[in-house]
């Protein structure tokens with residue numbers, strides 16, 4: 116039987132998911148994956164730092180959504196997973212670190228505890244106590260912004276102090292402009308509960324097992340998970356070979372790279388939206404424009420290794436968030452050794468500091484020395500660290516995190532429909548579709564692979 120040639124562009128978690136899913140149909144598809152970089156994984160990258168295997172970008176994924184857990188179960192790597200032992204985090208506010216309210220869901224306190232009540236407005240404390248009914252009824256909108264929903268149900272102080280730093284932090288965004296349907300569909304559903312948002316979240320909380328893991332990672336870093344996935348791909352993965360263009364060639368697609376070209380029946384573009392926009396530029400300028408309209412935030416992550424005796428960090432805490440109102444450069448700080456047993460060390464403390472938001476790109480203006488200096492100033496302010504680290508490492512991630520405006524999912528559906536008409540045989544997938552996280556990227560890869568199988572498989 117003639118196999119269909121499939122070219123996958125990009126060997127990040129999304130592209131490798133596509134390649135793996137299609138590998139299950141090896142009698143139908145011949146798979147070639149092209150990757151610009153010298154290594155696979157994209158933003159899942161682990162390397163040596165201060166004698167540890169430390170992630171350079173993502174370091175964990177949500178355990179309570181199905182897509183990542185299912186995929187990693189299938190390839191047999193999930194039995195090696197670890198989850199954070201420190202599970203509580205704080206927020207930097209009014210010059211001190213305050214524990215996030217417990218319990219909370221997505222930053223929304225389920226019951227105002229004494230600490231959070233001191234910080235919130237009296238009116239907002241009352242709203243929480245009374246169940247968080249919206250002041251203005253939430254009609255049948257399919258999507259609204261997280262900011263308008265949360266402000267409406269539990270007030271501005273809850274949003275600004277807890278929800279925006281937490282949810283906005285996930286993709287370095289501004290939760291006032293963020294699609295609730297994409298980033299937090301459970302809030303939209305819960306806000307329609309007859310007794311209010313908080314009442315619905317309390318019900319969810321009471322049904323959940325508080326001991327079940329929230330995040331998973333691998334002791335060898337998330338880069339190891341991608342390697343294991345790639346081992347299960349039946350096809351060739353060609354590193355350091357960038358796809359330069361895709362051109363129509365009769366009923367097929369000519370995929371050009373610096374080393375030659377491949378004639379493909381199917382192309383799955385699994386890159387960022389901007390890289391995809393560049394590739395669509397000649398085959399469909401309108402799809403290219405749609406993709407280039409998805410904004411992306413740049414972030415930088417600086418890892419520090421301190422001599423343990425030189426610093427004191429709160430015990431049993433995974434780290435802290437920094438609201439935009441603080442004026443600090445840092446947006447979050449993670450205590451790697453508190454979080455992960457495999458990164459805990461009696462003589463060394465590892466800390467990862469994040470910076471950058473869609474509306475705060477100051478970090479991009481700073482050279483490496485200035486960036487590290489400014490973040491050390493922030494560590495002095497927040498944690499009182501006066502000493503110099505033994506080592507530091509800077510990872511800059513330009514235009515790395517997609518921003519999801521209200522109505523995003525509908526726009527993606529429209530783009531995919533347009534793609535089927537204008538460029539049949541070319542598919543898109545990536546972290547700009549359902550959300551930036553690893554599970555959402557895998558979900559997007561799953562859906563692209565399912566569409567390929569449906570349209571080009573033997574049945």
Ligand SMILES: Cc1cc2nc3c(=O)[nH]c(=O)nc-3n(C[C@H](O)[C@H](O)[C@H](O)COP(=O)(O)OP(=O)(O)OC[C@H]3O[C@@H](n4cnc5c(N)ncnc54)[C@H](O)[C@@H]3O)c2cc1C
Nearest residue numbers: 125127128129151157158172173174357358546551552553
């Ligand atoms: C600092 C940071 C921290 C994060 N933390 C977390 C976290 O803790 N948990 C979580 O779930 N998510 C996290 N994320 C998000 C998550 O890492 C990404 O959304 C996800 O890895 C995206 O995967 P992807 O395969 O879609 O894209 P990418 O990882 O960007 O992969 C795309 C690949 O395509 C390649 N490519 C691009 N153009 C071409 C071309 N023309 N030809 C060939 N190859 C090409 C690129 O080189 C790249 O390898 C984080 C992201 C960042 C930046």
